[in-house]
Amino acid sequence: MRRFAALLDALVYTRSRNAKLKLLADYLRETPDPDRGWALAALTDGLDFPAVKSATIRNLMTERVDPVLWALSRDYVGDTAETASLLWPGPDIAEDPPTVSEAVDTLSRMTRANVMMELPRLLDRLDAEERYALLKLATGAMRIGISARLAKTAFALAFDVSVEDVEEHWHGQSAPYAALFGWAAHGAAPPSAEHLPLFRPFMLAHPLEAAEIDLAGYAAEWKWDGIRVQVVHVNGETRVYSRSGDDISGSFPEIAEALHIDAVLDGELLVRGAHQGREEGGAASFNALQQRLGRKTVSKKMLADYPAFVRLYDVLILEGEDLRPLPWSDRRARLEELIARLDPERFDLSAVIPAADFAELAAIRERAREDAIEGVMLKRRDSPYVAGRKTGLWYKWKRDPLLIDCVLMYAQRGSGKRSSFYSDYTFGCWDGDPDSGAELLPVGKAYFGFTDEELKWLDRYVRNHTVNRFGPVRETDKSLVLEVAFDSVHASKRHKSGLAMRFPRIHRIRADKPAHEADRIATLQAMIRD
Amino acid sequence: MARDFAWIRPEPEGIHIAPADCWIDPSIPVAHALVTHGHSDHARGGHGVTVATPETLAIMELRYATSEGARPVLYGETLRLPGDVSATFFPAGHVLGSAQILLEHAGERVVVTGDFKRRPDPTCAPFEVVPCDVLVTEATFALPVFRHPPVEHEIAKLLSTLAANPERCVLVGAYALGKAQRLIAELRRAGHAAPIYLHGAMEAMCRLYARFGIDLGDLRLVSDVKTPELAGQIVIAPPSALNDRWSRRLPDPITAMASGWMRVRQRARQRMVELPLVISDHADWDELTRTITEVNPAETWITHGREDAMMRWCELNQRRARALALVGYEDEDD
Structure with missing residues (x-):
């Protein structure tokens, strides 16, 4: 717990992303299993102890401290867990602090009936910093700026593996991530993902900087202004994932219900309309899509007023076959075959722009603003689907600002x-x-x-x-x-x-x-x- | 029967001793002032006569470039004031020369603590418990969340950060009077013999401390050395210089701050501090409540700080107390 508490405090006070990465990577590399797995889960909001909530801490404290002094203190500090950690009459230096795993184990065995007895026993064994760490871990509200992406990057840094691999193997695993650490730290085989509707890392594009590109080697597509999504269907389950790998299926039930073929598809999530690319473009503005984002429940009216669909760019996996190593042109051919088998109300194909040469494409791009389209994409015809940004494969060429x-x-x-x-x-x-x-x-x-x-x-x-x-x-x-x-x-x-x-x-x-x-x-x- | 101690009155400008027409730590120029210590919110220039310890007078002379009307008084020395009032100065343990002032009149004893702390400090005389009828206490850190850890713990934190970052320097923000010298003295006590580098605003006060026999070891000015020399070293600057242009010349500094406020994480974050050091020259909650208990006055008057929590504690412990509304006392940087 001491090392975890020190990490947490260092993360609180560190503002630079690189310094945060280093702190986290050092911790993950140097801390034994399963402590590091639990810590990782705690930092990325993955732990939940039903018996320990913020109100539990408040009740615990007002039993011991005068309620007026508690309220004045809580008001000043601005955080219940921190106030409690400072007010708890514990030792300056803890003699025998529990490990993170021991703390997690004890917390998960607490019930509403015994939490008021058991939590104090744990707090008594910790110093002020450790009490803060424990209460933060227990109530699951870290708010220290560790995104899932940052945690994955730190994990990759710690064990010298690629962040795309971490992303791929992370999904579907749960705390304390034994299989993930087994793979990265101990060289075991990566956890299997074949039969789970998991997220696969996206292939991304670099901004176009070259003056000209030969269209013999590159295909051009529109860059639609929605959000990039991945739709995954396997074993009867469908998930819609955002760019960062967040599961947004709940916000877009009409998409999740529309795919019945085992596949991993890459496309742009849009709302029907006549804004982007006018009538034939068929997509509303980003603002319209925004009405649908971040909703836990979606009303019938929402579904009717802002009907969503996915404009497909690529196919990664189809009926058990991993197409990612194939050239883009082969995957595109498979996608064009596939589209006929998909629900046309929810899926369409992002057209390839018919431009004879670069000059023609440049002229077409000039009109992008009028057509309310973000710009064009250039994809090397022989590019495999590789995670992340690889130089020379895909470019985005946005309209001028x-x-x-x-x-x-x-x-x-x-x-x-x-x-x-x-x-x-x-x-x-x-x-x-x-x-x-x-x-x-x-x-x-x-x-x-x-x-x-x-x-x-x-x-x-x-x-x-x-x-x-x-x-x-x-x-x-x-x-x-x-x-x-x-x-x-x-x-x-x-x-x-x-x-x-x-x-x-x-x-x-x-x-x-x-x-x-x-x-x-x-x-x-x-x-x-x- | 409750007494009203009408001869001593808290006014917005300071504490007024009516029979002697004399003020304690007045925020405006007066004819006759008793000053507890040299921090600028307590010691202002321009009084007719200023009574204070020799150390405090020296600090005021350094700050205001005048010693006119200075009247030194030693710890334990009793001073007769007009109107049958006597004043005795006792160590407050806050900074060099800091004093509590015992006032006696008509058989009543009132102690004004000024700022104080109870923990040992190698740069000043330790606080003495002075029995009295009315204790006028400070309350800067009067919330039960403020419990300063042992200073050795914080010094060890500073030294281990320094050792772990040999190419960087640790820049510590500390009050130019008191905190900076205590920090240096504690570093020396912990065996840190390397030169310590100072912001220009620190230099004169450190020399003054040395003149009063406080050995601070090898001190150098940042402005006298080249940047590479600062790698792996400790630099001390006033808090206001921490994230400002002055610090740009330092080699990738780790920003630290020595202050009681550092106990609260958001306070440290607001100041962009990476290494908070909870070192304070004020009494923490436990010291404040212990002091009231030990002095055991009939009444406790609470000055600047978080009066509401202190008042509540007095109420819970069945102690008569009142909150004074004095202006001009702030201690954001301690």
Whole structure:
């Protein structure tokens, strides 16, 4: 428990992703089984002890501490588990702390009837940091910024295996992941996944940087603006997985119910409409799809108003046959055969763009914005389906960004290497004519797009033009114009300006331009294509 | 019968001793001030006469560049004030020269603790328990979650982080008066003999401590050395310099901060601290409650800090108490 508590605290205080990875990897490599498996599950929200909840801790504490002093303390600290760990009258240094496995074992045997007796016994054997770790582990609310992806990357780093393999073998395993550690740490055979509806890591694309590409070797497809999904059916079960491998079948029951062939399919999840690629495109905007995301239950009205379907890009596994080693053109042929056997209401095929040469493709891409399509994809015709981003195989060639001149309004300090720099910028546009009393309304926030030199310049500018401070945030005198690049802009009720930008970044510093010449809200509104 | 101690009154600007027309730690310039210690929220310049320990007066002279009206008083020495009031200074264990002040008038005894702590500190005289009728206590860390760990534990944490990162330096944020010198002294006590590097704002105070016989070993200024020399070393700076431009010259610093607030994880995170060191020059909850119990006053008056929790504790322990609303006392960085 001591090592786990130290890891947890180090993760709490570490902001850099690389440093977090190293901490976690060192822990996974150096900690014995099954402790490391339980710890991994705890960090990725995989543990649940029905008898131990936040309310249990509160009850336990108010039995021992005056309720007023408890409330004042809890209020100040802001976290029940942490408050309890600090208030518990335990030793400065614990003599005989339990191991993580022992703690997990004891916690899982607790019942509502005995938890008020058993939990104190465990707490008495721990120091303040260990008590915090135990209570966090027990109540399953870590909130320390360890995503599943980060944990998998750390696991790969710890045992020198590829993160794609980790991703593939991780799915379907449960804590303490004995088979996973057996494979990575002890060289055993990887856990078998053949008969389970598991996620397979996606093949991804690099942005196109070359000036030209020979279309004899590459096929072009549209890049649709939905979310990339994988639909898996095996042994009568179907799952819909997102890019990160999250199971989103519950949010899209109509997709999960529509596949009856054993297969692993790769495609874009979209909602029916006439926005992307107009009538023949058949897909609504990303905003429409957003109505459907993140819902645990889906009403009939939702299903009727925003009917979802998957536009297929690729087939990875078909009726037990792993097609991933085959060239793209062979897989494409199999996909074109397969589509006839699928429910046309829920599945269609992402068309290959018929362009004779690169110049023609470039001309077609020019029209992408008018057609509200994100851009085009280029896929090498002989590329196997390999997990992750492999140079030279697939490219994404997005339409050119939109540009607008905004005024810098607020700046916030960054984190990690940038913690001494004001590196997060909130910028705004005028809500009318600035010469007749119009005001700036914030329209977006960006923290990249500039060089290190420009960052130093911006940091100095912010410090010399501060009019107000709110903790880590400075309000500037609103004198600097920034040219902001972004992918698209949408109507949003959540923002005062009524607008939300997608992927805004600082494109250019326009120190030469006076602030009153920056763009107006109306200009942005005219760019909405919802 | 309850007494009202009307001769001593808490005012927003400080504690006023009416018969002597004299103030303790006033936040505005007055004719006659008694000052408990040298931190700027207690010791302000511009008074007619300032009574304090020689150490506190030296600190004030360093800060305000004037010693006009300074009237030194030693620990244990009793001072006759007008209006039949006498004042005696006792060590408070907070920083060099820090004092509690015992005031006696008409057979009544009032002790104003100023800031204090009960733990040993190699850079100042230890707190003494002074029996009295009214105890005016500080309450900076008056919440039961504040229980400072042993200082040796925190120093060991600092030294092991340093040893594990030989190419980096550990940058510790610490108050320029008191905390910085205590940290250095504790590092020396733990056997750390290497040079310790200072931000310019620390230098004069460290020299003052040395003048009063506190040996802090080999101290150097960051501005006098080249960056590579700082790898594997400890650098001490005021908390305000931690994540600011000044620290950019340091070799990939690990940001630490020595403060009682570091007990709470979110406080440390807000300050972007990677290595929180729970080292405080204020009494923690256990020290505060123990002090009230040991002094056992008829009344406890609670000044700056978290009065509500302290008041509640007094109520639960059937002790008469009142919260004073004094302005100008803050200790965000301790």
